[in-house]
Amino acid sequence: SLIYRNETLTDGGGLNTTGRLKLINSTVASTAIPSGRYGGAEVIATGLDSLSLFNSVLYGNKGNWGHYNGIHIFDGKLVAYNNYLRTANSSLKIERGEDNIFSDEDPFVDSANDDYRLVDTSPALGAGLASVDLDGETFHAPSTDIVGNDRPTPDSSSPDLGAYEN
Numbered sequence: 001s002l003i004y005r006n007e008t009l010t011d012g013g014g015l016n017t018t019g020r021l022k023l024i025n026s027t028v029a030s031t032a033i034p035s036g037r038y039g040g041a042e043v044i045a046t047g048l049d050s051l052s053l054f055n056s057v058l059y060g061n062k063g064n065w066g067h068y069n070g071i072h073i074f075d076g077k078l079v080a081y082n083n084y085l086r087t088a089n090s091s092l093k094i095e096r097g098e099d100n101i102f103s104d105e106d107p108f109v110d111s112a113n114d115d116y117r118l119v120d121t122s123p124a125l126g127a128g129l130a131s132v133d134l135d136g137e138t139f140h141a142p143s144t145d146i147v148g149n150d151r152p153t154p155d156s157s158s159p160d161l162g163a164y165e166n
Helices: 086-093
Strands: 002-004 015-017 020-023 027-029 042-045 053-056 057-059 071-073 079-080 095-098 109-110 113-116 131-134 135-140
Touching: 053 131
Parallel strands: 002 027, 015 042, 020 053, 027 057, 042 071, 053 079, 079 095
Antiparallel strands: 109 113, 131 135
């Protein structure tokens, strides 16, 4: 999935969930909320393992008082494996997960012009997992990216993070 340039007048610029949500090899970028609201990219508002992130990129989402942030948890649990997130999200309480990259370096070719492919030097290249167990179920990275490119490329490598395979 690619969610970009979404703006809202309430919380959760890209997504606002009160139920379970799984994002696999997704990109949420350049979303926005007004000052005083929460969650530039996403808001979690449920007591469940409400957001499961796997091989995804959340970057450039403008939130509280103009600061760049991504996820705000009102109530709920974040499960995050192998994602690219802003350093502002490094303080998030991740219930289960590992190998997340926290960086303020723009990972995209040209986000100003909505090109959300990864640059050739991005640490998100080859940083994904082929599969992960979430909530007792095994989820696999998709075999193709958002435009139909084979994932992973080359075959014997690990998948890239986000919606596009480099």
